[in-house]
Amino acid sequence: MRRTIEDRIALSLIWGGASLTIIFLVWMLWHILANGLSYVDWTFISANYSVTDKENSGIWPMIVSTIYMVILSIAIAAPIGIMTALFLTEYAKPGSKVVKVIRFCTESLAGIPSIIYGLFGMTFFVVTLGLGFSILSGALTLTILILPVIIRTTEEALIAVPLAYREGSYGLGASKIYTIWRVILPSAMPGIITSVILSTGRVIGESAPVFLTAGMVARIPDSVLDSGRTLTVHLYKLTTELYTVHDWNQAYATATVLIVLVLAINLVTKLIGRRLNKATY
Amino acid sequence: MNKFDVKDLNLYYGENHALKGINLPIPERKVTALIGPSGCGKSTLLRTLNRMNDLIENVKITGNVSLDGDDIYQERNVGGLRMKVGMVFQKPNPFPMSIYENVAYGLRAQGIRDKKIIDEAVENALRGAALWDEVSDRLDGHAFGLSGGQQQRLCIARAIAIQPEVILMDEPTSALDPIATHKIEELMEELRKDYTIVIVTHSMNQAKRISDKTAVFWMGELVEHGETAQIFNSPQDERTKGYVNGDFG
Amino acid sequence: MSDVVTVNHAPTAKQSGQVVKALEASANRVDWANHLFKYLFMLSAFIGVFSVGLIGYFLIKEGMPALSYAGVTNFVFGMEWVPPVLFGIAPMIVASLISALGAVVIGVPVALLTAIFLAEVAPKRVADVVRPAVELLAGIPSVVYGFFGLVIIVPMVEKVFNIPAGNTLMAAIIVLAVMILPTVIAISETALRAVPRSYKEGSLALGASPMFTIFKVLLPAARSGILAGVVLGIARAIGETMAIIMVMGNSPAMPRHLLDSARSLTANIAMEMAYATGLHSSALYTTGIVLLVFVMVLNATLLYLNREKAR
Structure with missing residues (x-):
């Protein structure tokens, strides 16, 4: 094959572009981990946050708040999302008006910037429903935010379930709900789990809609009706007050914890994806 | 005595007129074979007998299909119908x-x-499908571990476990090798004693070997039906003649 | 008398009496669960619809007072943001648009080259490393991007351009350019892969080089898909909040050049919402409405592009 100068330039541009992407990622990860990893120890993980004793200050309350937020929002959004996907794939007539309306609205939800969710959550959950700045308000807001992800991923998983399973089940006189419960949902489970993990990543990563609804109190919340500060909000808060070396260390360490979480989530998604590909049916 | 009676049945997939004015009696405890070239409507007719076409969008059906004298399209309990009319x-x-x-x-x-009831039913069904001896020691094993032929007999066992009256078979051996095919045909010899069987097949030879009655389809029409021997030996319709001879030729 | 013979005979496929009895007993049961669940699922499906309605309702209801106080023209074209007296968000609109467009100008070429790399050039082993890396880039929280921007990009802008404060439009553009990479890469790669093989083979068979084929045949064929990726990238950049707050300086005045501090629409909401009251609070909802209008325009473009692609 002839190689002209233009070809070589084009090829090196392509390699260069891809390298730039990777370099940026590696640079970011390396910079944060290199400055933060050494500061992440058991004290940092398990200690309460303290403004006065910065050397022994930790992020335990933020970890607890983040866990609350993840569990609560997933616990609300997953059933709703899965049931919506079941309605769309198993019950509704494809292309009917109902499906079009539901799909249009879910897609719209996916396109709304997260800050708008913050605004909405603050007026509706915090003020109108009187839930106050609380983990519950935050989780309900995030529920709507992650709903499109869960619905879409679950729908894809449900559609991928072979028609032959459905035919086999209905051919034996099984009802729709029995078929869904025994055959369709189990077959779609890896996809559904992936959607839940993806949403966990979203919940951990969001910040703007969280501090507008759950507040910023850096204390372990007593209940879901208490305000709490998640890890991302904490990192934001820390960066607004970077004065001493301890402030910097804490910020880097918090960013490190977030990156490790994201890495773990990506890894788990990959593993499930691989198992999904291995399954032969 | 007729198990099914199909009267003036028309079926449309949207604009496509897939079954045109079918009239076909299906006798009890006999094997009825539905044959014809691809896309002639034989599978579609089979799937009207247990209302499997209900799963497909945009299907319109006119006419009448009765099972033991009752119109199955008036039946509200489709699950009950499909228990009576099993499918492979x-x-x-x-x-x-x-x-x-x-x-x-x-x-x-x-x-x-x-x-206790389920255990018994499972064993009976597996024996009935001539699979018991091969799998009795690994009932908890995954079904995907079985060979293609065994899987098909498992599907037959699954169907007869709920005591149907009819078994519909949609080209049950087309995905199987000759040995597995032979086993299924042997099994059908046994099953015909207790069940009404309707089978769609691509193979003239299979239809000849196993069926009592044969119905020939052509582009959505039922061109001829009757005793299998008569259809194959002295077909009345030119299209039947061509199809039957062409396949042997 | 022939009972014994029958038992020893080839097994019959019929079920025994008690199985039949159990089946008969179950055949007449009413399947209420089936109906219950159908309606439960339908109800769930309408929660999303309901949410969209509620979000729209509250945004408009809360934003109306400020809009009727200032008037649409003064609000959208007003240059001064002095709550609770003057509510002009023209500087924020400009900042949001410039930062998003700048991010596209820098980010899209890199993303496109990476997408071409993944779809056409990369050996499988290299692609197996690069693709997860891009996915990782998509999963990193925006505050982490903001933090990185704050500690690396902002000082760098300060040094390179020799200005006192690096919290500028320029810093935001660079950070946003990286943030939109995964979106644009993923969608462009999919679009490139969707181009029929025959196009490529036809070009190669005519003796065209692989590079010529990529740039003159594949890219034009994948055009509408790639544009859809770019539009989504713009949407992501316009909707981004935290990373921008952390690197753009947030001054509500009209930026005069790229090395000026600026405040985006999103930052305006996030920074003042916590303490705003009355008309001021209402003005932030109005800011949200304006933001949403931009996103809706982008979504409409996307819809149009997808229809184009489907043709």
Whole structure:
């Protein structure tokens, strides 16, 4: 094959572009981990946050708040999302008006910037429903935010379930709900789990809609009706007050914890994806 | 005595007129074969007998299909109909679960929980499908571990576990090798004693070997039906003649 | 008398009496669960619809007072943001648009080259490393991007351009350019892969080089898909909040050049919402409405592009 100068330039541009992407990622990860990893120890993980004793200050309350937020929002959004996907794939007539309306609205939800969710959550959950700045308000807001992800991923998983399973089940006189419960949902489970993990990543990563609804109190919340500060909000808060070396260390360490979480989530998604590909049916 | 009576049946997939004015009696405890070239409507007719076409969008049906004299399209309990009229598909389609659970599926779907009853039904069904001797020691093994032929017999066991009156078979051996095909045909010899069987097949020879009655389809029309021997030896219709001879030729 | 013979005979496929009895008993049961679940699922499906309605309702209801106080023209074209007296968000609109467009100008070429790399050039082993890396880039929280921007990009802008404060439009553009990479890469790669093989083979068979084929045949064929990726990238950049707050300086005045501090629409909401009251609070909802109008325009473009692609 002839190689002209233009070809070589084009090829090196392509390699260069891809390298730039990777370099940026590696640079970011390396910079944060290199400055933060050494500061992440058991004290940092398990200690309460303290403004006065910065050397022994930790992020335990933020970890607890983040866990609350993840569990609560997933616990609300997953059933709703899965049931919506079941309605769309198993019950509704494809292309009917109902499906079009539901799909249009879910897609719209996916396109709304997260800050708008913050605004909405603050007026509706915090003020109108009187839930106050609380983990519950935050989780309900995030529920709507992650709903499109869960619905879409679950729908894809449900559609991928072979028609032959459905035919086999209905051919034996099984009802729709029995078929869904025994055959369709189990077959779609890896996809559904992936959607839940993806949403966990979203919940951990969001910040703007969280501090507008759950507040910023850096204390372990007593209940879901208490305000709490998640890890991302904490990192934001820390960066607004970077004065001493301890402030910097804490910020880097918090960013490190977030990156490790994201890495773990990506890894788990990959593993499930691989198992999904291995399954032969 | 007729098990099914199909009268003036028309079926449309949207604009496509797939079955045109079908009139066909299907006798009880006999094997009826539906034959014809691809896309002639034979599978479509089979799927009207247990209302499997209900799963497809945009299907319109006129006319009348009765089972033991009752119009099945007036029946509200489609699940009950499908229990009476079992189905075996072209490709073996066991569920992704154990052999035991596959056979128990239909019973559990009816809310039967008594383990003694299910155990008994599973064993009977597997014996009935001539699979018991091969799998009795690994009932908890995954169904996907079975060979293609075994999987198809498992699907037959799954169907007869709930005591149907009719078994519909949609080219049940087309995905199988000759030895497995032979085993299924042998099994059908046994099953014909207790069940009404309607089978769609691509193979003239299979239709000749196993069926009592044969119905020939051509582009959505039923061109001829009657005793299998008569259809193959002295067909009345030119199209039947061409199709039957062409395949042997 | 022939009972014994029958038992020893080839097994019959019939079920025994108690199985039949159990089946008959179950056949007449009413399947209420089936109906119950159908309606439960339908109800769930309408929660999303309901949410969209509620979000729209509250945004408009809360934003109306400020809009009727200032008037649409003064609000959208007003240059001064002095709550609770003057509510002009023209500087924020400009900042949001410039930062998003700048991010596209820098980010899209890199993303496109990476997408071409993944779809056409990369050996499988290299692609197996690069693709997860891009996915990782998509999963990193925006505050982490903001933090990185704050500690690396902002000082760098300060040094390179020799200005006192690096919290500028320029810093935001660079950070946003990286943030939109995964979106644009993923969608462009999919679009490139969707181009029929025959196009490529036809070009190669005519003796065209692989590079010529990529740039003159594949890219034009994948055009509408790639544009859809770019539009989504713009949407992501316009909707981004935290990373921008952390690097753009947030001054509500009209930026005069790229090395000026600026405040985006999103930052305006996030920074003042916590303490705003009355008309001021209402003005932030109005800011949200304006933001949403931009996103809706982008979504409409996307819809149009997808229809184009489907043709």
